[in-house]
Amino acid sequence: MDRIPTQEIIPEDVDSRVFNLYEKKEKIYIRSMEGFFQYIRVYTGWPLLLGYFLAPWLQIEGRQALFFDLSQQQFHIFWLTLWPQDFVLLMWTLAIAAMGLFFVTTLWGRVWCGYTCPQTVWTAIFSWAEQIAEGERHQRIKLDKTPSLFSKGGFNAAGWNKVWRRGLKYCMWFGFAALTGITFIGYFYGIRDLVVDAWQWQLPLTAVAWTVFFTLATFINAGWMREQVCIYMCPYARFQSAMFDKDTLIISYDPARGEQRGSRKKGSDYQAQGLGDCIDCTLCVQVCPTGIDIRNGLQYECIGCARCIDACDSIMDKMAYPKGLISYTTLNKMAGGEWTWKRPKLLGYGVALLVLLGLFSAVLLTRTPLRLDVLRDRGQLYQEVAGGLIENVYTLKVINMTDDDRQYQLHTIGLPNARILPDELISVPARQMHELIIRVQANPDELNSFNTEFDFQLESVTQNAGKNLHTTTESRFFGPQPLTTQR
Ligand code: SF4
Ligand code: SF4
Structure with a gap:
């Protein structure tokens, strides 16, 4: 089908810009500025930057203090090690962070955006590098107007100034972006291993790809896109007015x-x-x-x-x-009024934040760094073994979430005179999961039902290994129909 020429469908008196869905980006030449609030921004930005770059180098008990070890599925946060089973804690953390942001936004508006958001902090660093390489605002405007090295009139010697200044700027941007990308991957790979493996050209391709991705993302976001990220991409910028x-x-x-x-x-x-x-x-x-x-x-x-x-x-x-x-x-x-804290929105967010913090603390303090998962053998209901006993088979997964090697004793609760085979302690090294198959035998005459509900109880018996731990997990024991209930 032939396309209708644009001029035929736009009346002459209508400004054609109305039909422009994508406005051309106008370059912003930010002028440098000093002052009271800029000092505050410097004193909040530097600790955040230093924290980001130095935190992965911190060591606690022989391991990286902040280490999100995806291969082992363990998140090390200082002295705490979280497992996938602790997912609920992550949900609490996210909920607290969101509610904290709502509360702060209602109280102080966009203080997060202005002083602590990584996009703001990184853009400030990139702007500073740009200023070092290309000069103050008026110099940058002038530089942009300088013809390129090879312009229409042929070779232009004045273009060298533009080339080396741009080159210096991009080198500084790239260096800082690469440092950001390497550090970010270091939180997941282990920063020391990352540096050593990179030095020896032994870095896996996935680690290289993710480092390059985060380097480029930093370069583009903080170098080129800058305010576009805040205006068009950031969801927080969109809904924060609802909290005002x-x-x-x-x-x-x-x-x-x-x-x-x-x-x-x-x-x-x-x-x-x-x-x-x-x-x-x-x-x-x-x-x-x-x-x-x-x-x-x-x-x-x-x-x-x-x-x-x-x-x-x-x-x-x-x-x-x-x-x-x-x-x-x-x-x-x-409007001539007085500031007040007695506002429904502020109080609502404050109360919700306190409740979430309280619940999170309770979950964290009562958390047992030991987990027992039980899976009954679904291949057969039960089997009769020597001595007229009934036997069920289970697969156990014991997760020792502590930093000590531990031994555990397994018991049954609610299954009269049951025997566990093999009858031995279960050893699990620190921060490891151990899987094993066990058999449970019981006398059918002592069972009240063909389907008995009972608990496995796992108890740490290691001496001098901190707090004594125990956990219980429900399961079922199947046997023949007891005579008393048979017709
Ligand atoms: S004097 Fe007017 S134009 Fe100048 S900085 Fe203040 S508000 Fe802006
Ligand atoms: S972003 Fe807002 S606070 Fe910052 S200079 Fe512009 S108008 Fe002022």
């Missing part, structure tokens, strides 16, 4: 004080000219990492980084005006 209320901390421009904006001479009687405190210098826009103008009101693109506050405060200082034309405030305060 009138007393949530936001960053806002005070239009009553700032308008009518306009330039003026320092020291002039600007009020007599009908002007407000905003000198329309646009510094607040130039420092904004998402390229928005906060003077247009609260926008979902605002990540709450407070760069515009520091920028505007520096201008207010220069003009000898009071600071705070752009400031942290709340909608309630802006």
